[in-house]
Amino acid sequence: MRPPASDVLRGTLDLLILRTLALEPMHGWGIAQRIQQTSRGVLDVNQGSLYPALQRLELRGAIDAEWRTSDHNRRARYYRLTAAGRRALGAETENWRRYVSAVNWILEGA
Amino acid sequence: MSAVLRALRIRLRALLRPQVARRELDEEMRLHLELETEANRRRGMDPAEARRQAAVTFGGLDMAKEAHRDALGIRWIEDTITDARFALRTVAKNPVLSGAAMLTIALGIGANTAIFSVVNAVILRPLPFPHADQLVMLSEDNPEKGWRRQTAAPANYLDWKERVHAFADVAAYEPGGGATMTGEGEPQRISLRGVTGNYFTVLGVRPALGRVFTSQETWQSGAPVAVISDRMWRDVFGAAATTVGKSVAINGTRTAIVGVLPASFSYAADTVDVWRPVAWDPQNRGQVFFRRAHWLRVIARLQAGVTPRAADAEFQTVVRQLQTEYTETNRFMGADLVPLHEFLIGDVRTPLLLLQVAVGLLLLIACANVGNILLVQAVGREREASLRLTLGAGRGRLVRQALTESLVLSALGGIAGVTLGWWGTRLFAALQPNGMLPVANVPLDVRVLVAMVVLTTATGLLFGIAPALWSARRLPAEVLREGERGTSRRVRRWGDMLVVGELAFALMLTVGAGLLLQSVRRLEQVDPGVDARGVLAVGISLPSGYDSTPQQISFFDALRENVRALPGVTDAGLALVPPFGGVGYTSDFHIAGRPANEYGTEIAHDYVTPGYFSTLRIPLLAGRLLTPADRAGAVPVVVINQALARKYFPGEDPVGQRITFDKVPDSTSVWRTIVGVVGDVRQQGLAVEPLIEAYEAFAQNGNSYMTLLVRTGGSGDVRALVPAIRNVVARLDPTLALAQVQSLEHMERRSIASQRFIMLLLVVFAAAGFVLAMVGVYAVMAQLGRRRTREMGIRIALGARMGELQWLVVRHGLRLVVAGLTIGAAGALAATRAIRALLYQVSPGDPPTFLAVLVLLALTALAASWLPAARASRADPAMALRAE
Numbered sequence: 004m005r006p007p008a009s010d011v012l013r014g015t016l017d018l019l020i021l022r023t024l025a026l027e028p029m030h031g032w033g034i035a036q037r038i039q040q041t042s043r044g045v046l047d048v049n050q051g052s053l054y055p056a057l058q059r060l061e062l063r064g065a066i067d068a069e070w071r072t073s074d075h076n077r078r079a080r081y082y083r084l085t086a087a088g089r090r091a092l093g094a095e096t097e098n099w100r101r102y103v104s105a106v107n108w109i110l111e112g113a
Numbered sequence: 114m115s116a117v118l119r120a121l122r123i124r125l126r127a128l129l130r131p132q133v134a135r136r137e138l139d140e141e142m143r144l145h146l147e148l149e150t151e152a153n154r155r156r157g158m159d160p161a162e163a164r165r166q167a168a169v170t171f172g173g174l175d176m177a178k179e180a181h182r183d184a185l186g187i188r189w190i191e192d193t194i195t196d197a198r199f200a201l202r203t204v205a206k207n208p209v210l211s212g213a214a215m216l217t218i219a220l221g222i223g224a225n226t227a228i229f230s231v232v233n234a235v236i237l238r239p240l241p242f243p244h245a246d247q248l249v250m251l252s253e254d255n256p257e258k259g260w261r262r263q264t265a266a267p268a269n270y271l272d273w274k275e276r277v278h279a280f281a282d283v284a285a286y287e288p289g290g291g292a293t294m295t296g297e298g299e300p301q302r303i304s305l306r307g308v309t310g311n312y313f314t315v316l317g318v319r320p321a322l323g324r325v326f327t328s329q330e331t332w333q334s335g336a337p338v339a340v341i342s343d344r345m346w347r348d349v350f351g352a353a354a355t356t357v358g359k360s361v362a363i364n365g366t367r368t369a370i371v372g373v374l375p376a377s378f379s380y381a382a383d384t385v386d387v388w389r390p391v392a393w394d395p396q397n398r399g400q401v402f403f404r405r406a407h408w409l410r411v412i413a414r415l416q417a418g419v420t421p422r423a424a425d426a427e428f429q430t431v432v433r434q435l436q437t438e439y440t441e442t443n444r445f446m447g448a449d450l451v452p453l454h455e456f457l458i459g460d461v462r463t464p465l466l467l468l469q470v471a472v473g474l475l476l477l478i479a480c481a482n483v484g485n486i487l488l489v490q491a492v493g494r495e496r497e498a499s500l501r502l503t504l505g506a507g508r509g510r511l512v513r514q515a516l517t518e519s520l521v522l523s524a525l526g527g528i529a530g531v532t533l534g535w536w537g538t539r540l541f542a543a544l545q546p547n548g549m550l551p552v553a554n555v556p557l558d559v560r561v562l563v564a565m566v567v568l569t570t571a572t573g574l575l576f577g578i579a580p581a582l583w584s585a586r587r588l589p590a591e592v593l594r595e596g597e598r599g600t601s602r603r604v605r606r607w608g609d610m611l612v613v614g615e616l617a618f619a620l621m622l623t624v625g626a627g628l629l630l631q632s633v634r635r636l637e638q639v640d641p642g643v644d645a646r647g648v649l650a651v652g653i654s655l656p657s658g659y660d661s662t663p664q665q666i667s668f669f670d671a672l673r674e675n676v677r678a679l680p681g682v683t684d685a686g687l688a689l690v691p692p693f694g695g696v697g698y699t700s701d702f703h704i705a706g707r708p709a710n711e712y713g714t715e716i717a718h719d720y721v722t723p724g725y726f727s728t729l730r731i732p733l734l735a736g737r738l739l740t741p742a743d744r745a746g747a748v749p750v751v752v753i754n755q756a757l758a759r760k761y762f763p764g765e766d767p768v769g770q771r772i773t774f775d776k777v778p779d780s781t782s783v784w785r786t787i788v789g790v791v792g793d794v795r796q797q798g799l800a801v802e803p804l805i806e807a808y809e810a811f812a813q814n815g816n817s818y819m820t821l822l823v824r825t826g827g828s829g830d831v832r833a834l835v836p837a838i839r840n841v842v843a844r845l846d847p848t849l850a851l852a853q854v855q856s857l858e859h860m861e862r863r864s865i866a867s868q869r870f871i872m873l874l875l876v877v878f879a880a881a882g883f884v885l886a887m888v889g890v891y892a893v894m895a896q897l898g899r900r901r902t903r904e905m906g907i908r909i910a911l912g913a914r915m916g917e918l919q920w921l922v923v924r925h926g927l928r929l930v931v932a933g934l935t936i937g938a939a940g941a942l943a944a945t946r947a948i949r950a951l952l953y954q955v956s957p958g959d960p961p962t963f964l965a966v967l968v969l970l971a972l973t974a975l976a977a978s979w980l981p982a983a984r985a986s987r988a989d990p991a992m993a994l995r996a997e
Contacts, residue, residue, distance in 0.1 A: 030144070031141060031142075031145050032144065032145040032149060033148075036148075036152070047170075050170070050171045050177055051176055051180055052180065054138075054141070054142070054177055054180070054181045055177075055180040055183065058185055061119075061123060062120040062124075062185070064119050064120065070137075078140070078144075079144050080137070080140075080141045080144075
């Protein structure tokens with residue numbers, strides 16, 4: 004058994020997806036996998052929220068999707084960051100950092 | 114590609130090609146599962162466990178798909194489509210019930226489409242002239258003579274035109290008018306209208322060919338000219354481009370055609386063929402008759418930006434100036450300014466609005482009925498609804514689904530209804546008594562369609578809301594536990610409300626129809642004062658060449674003698690204006706020997722020949738009738754009607770007294786001796802009280818247009834005489850055409866044709882509403898009876914008598930009937946006051962009508978509730994108990 008993982012906090016999933024896709028275009032499973040690995044197994048992406056989130060980002064214009072053949076000769080839907088997505092990533096990363104330090108101040112100051 | 118467009122493209126794709134989108138999503142998720150499974154196997158699990166674990170990690174596949182679709186934001190559209198499909202299936206599954214509902218809605222929407230199209234065409238659409246809101250009608254009012262919105266005197270018209278600066282221009286026309294046209298094919302009777310030179314420019318009408326008149330042509334100038342209608346251009350001149358420049362003889366006067374109007378021209382739906390300038394003699398302007406005689410309808414165009422109210426203020430100042438400047442003629446002469454549109458629709462506005470209200474009520478009844486049908490369905494599906502609630506369906510979703518169903522029903526009914534209504538509009542326009550609607554056509558325009566779409570939607574929501582709320586409101590547990598029994602009380606409350614409402618609306622409709630029916634019946638019973646059966650009326654107009662009075666008299670004398678000699682003719686006479694043809698003209702009068710301030714006003718005039726009274730069987734009450742001896746040169750004589758004798762000679766004998774038709778007699782006044790008194794005649798139609806009237810001898814006056822009245826001996830069609838009369842006329846003068854030819858009976862009927870038409874329509878709507886309401890009552894009571902079948906069974910098993918059981922149901926019905934009829938009667942009492950103007954000798958609260966309608970409705974409604982009660986009480990106890 005793997006150590007128990009936390010569900011990704013609501014609202015941060017979009018940010019994680021954008022960050023993950025900033026490296027290279029990926030398909031859905033790859034994104035989930037990458038988030039889990041990069042978080043050293045701490046964060047587990049619930050597939051029930053992954054695909055709606057991808058849909059949302061696509062509608063927002065932050066990502067693009069196209070069908071491609073994967074390394075193992077499988078047809079997969081690959082998601083890619085758009086210019087707008089890159090801008091959104093910058094802004095949301097900034098937001099997140101401010102939020103985290105604010106929470107930290109409160110936790111430590113208390 | 115902008116983000117908005119991209120999002121739109123994605124959504125559209127999902128909506129328009131749902132299979133593709135779904136397949137792709139499936140594929141994507143399947144891949145995810147496969148990859149996860151492989152990863153698990155790499156971690157050392159066996160294939161089955163790897164797959165299982167992958168599925169567990171993934172979570173509910175369908176839920177993931179649902180969430181994905183929700184994120185797309187098109188969920189509600191998809192739901193609506195699903196709901197609509199489901200609704201269509203439900204509709205198709207219950208063809209009888211759905212058919213009945215749709216038919217009911219189609220009836221309601223159809224009636225509304227037809228009437229609203231007419232209301233739209235007549236009341237809502239602007240007149241077909243540029244800036245029609247600047248056009249106003251100027252008329253004269255004279256309280257002393259009881260005039261309201263009467264025609265104006267030419268001299269007054271000219272002064273208004275010159276003095277009121279709020280008017281950009283003012284035109285006038287002579288209403289009515291006909292002539293004989295020769296020189297193009299057979300001699301034919303045409304409808305002719307005299308207009309001032311600026312008439313068409315004030316209306317803003319451009320000719321299709323040639324020109325319209327110029328302002329100078331108001332006055333005599335050069336050769337006579339005329340403008341013709343598009344219809345005449347096509348029918349008589351074969352639409353030839355060379356028509357302009359041709360000349361025809363109108364009443365014997367050579368007249369050049371200078372222009373053709375466009376086909377689109379229509380002024381209050383009148384059917385004028387030829388317009389010609391009034392061509393007044395400039396010398397008339399200074400003459401008293403030019404201010405004393407009133408025969409013009411006057412149309413002003415306001416200066417841009419001037420409101421009718423502001424224009425009226427200035428106009429009234431000028432009218433008051435004229436009152437002091439021309440005391441003799443204008444002392445009591447007021448004037449009135451109304452928007453032209455309002456003036457033209459004056460008479461039909463109230464009846465049309467009445468019909469609109471009637472079809473509105475009809476639609477409400479229809480809604481109540483359909484609402485009831487759907488409620489029954491919803492109750493039947495209650496277990497289904499509860500089950501779905503239990504399984505987690507949203508209540509909002511259930512309400513929406515029910516509403517979609519009623520909207521689908523109303524849309525289907527609405528489409529059928531608008532089609533039906535369009536056909537009804539045609540029928541209305543075709544059946545309307547001539548000239549009732551002051552418009553040339555009744556189009557089904559955008560406004561009508563939009564109104565009907567809105568109405569159909571409102572209808573669907575209205576009848577759908579009760580069942581929709583019903584299906585979602587109940588707690589599942591309650592339904593599953595109580596079964597059908599628990600629902601009965603609540604359903605009954607809805608059903609009761611529907612019944613009460615339907616009865617109230619049906620009562621209002623029926624009372625309205627009843628009042629109009631009473632009015633028309635009273636009108637039909639009115640004694641017209643003449644015996645119109647078997648009498649033919651033929652108008653004949655003499656052309657120029659018969660200008661002198663002796664010529665006219667000798668022609669019409671010869672005509673009368675020759676027609677009397679025809680086989681089948683028992684009597685004949687002539688009149689300036691026949692009965693039901695209106696009033697020739699009116700004047701003031703003075704009776705010899707009375708004080709100077711004791712004069713009379715508004716006496717109607719007619720010129721008649723010997724034989725007129727006997728032909729029409731107008732009774733002689735005193736003195737003698739006119740004879741051939743009453744000719745030019747003999748003592749001027751007059752026969753008066755009973756109304757005049759009663760009003761001005763109470764308790765004395767009018768015969769032998771003298772009368773003159775001047776307010777202030779002077780040396781030029783002609784004194785006429787009253788030689789006889791005859792019965793009153795409804796000269797202006799059955800609905801209008803007779804005026805005081807004087808019949809002068811035609812042979813002492815003369816005129817070029819007369820109506821010949823011929824009594825036939827037989828009982829056949831009086832029009833069979835027309836060829837023989839035509840021969841007589843042709844023998845006397847081959848250039849003459851018969852003008853109007855109609856039976857006097859037809860004229861009598863036509864005088865109340867519009868009242869009868871409105872009444873018939875209202876009766877049809879009321880009958881439809883009545884039947885629908887009774888069907889509704891029956892349906893609700895039948896349901897009630899069915900629901901109580903079990904109770905009945907138990908009671909019968911316990912020894913209750915059948916009569917008692919029937920009473921149980923009927924008593925409930927009775928309570929509803931009383932409530933519905935009370936509310937309806939109160940509503941009707943309040944509403945019928947608005948139609949007072951349409952009633953003839955019937956008060957809006959006419960007790961017999963109310964009573965009759967109440968009894969009729971109460972009895973029918975009770976019968977409708979007794980029938981199901983009887984059926985329920987006959988239930989076999991064993992069967993009834995097993996029904997659970």
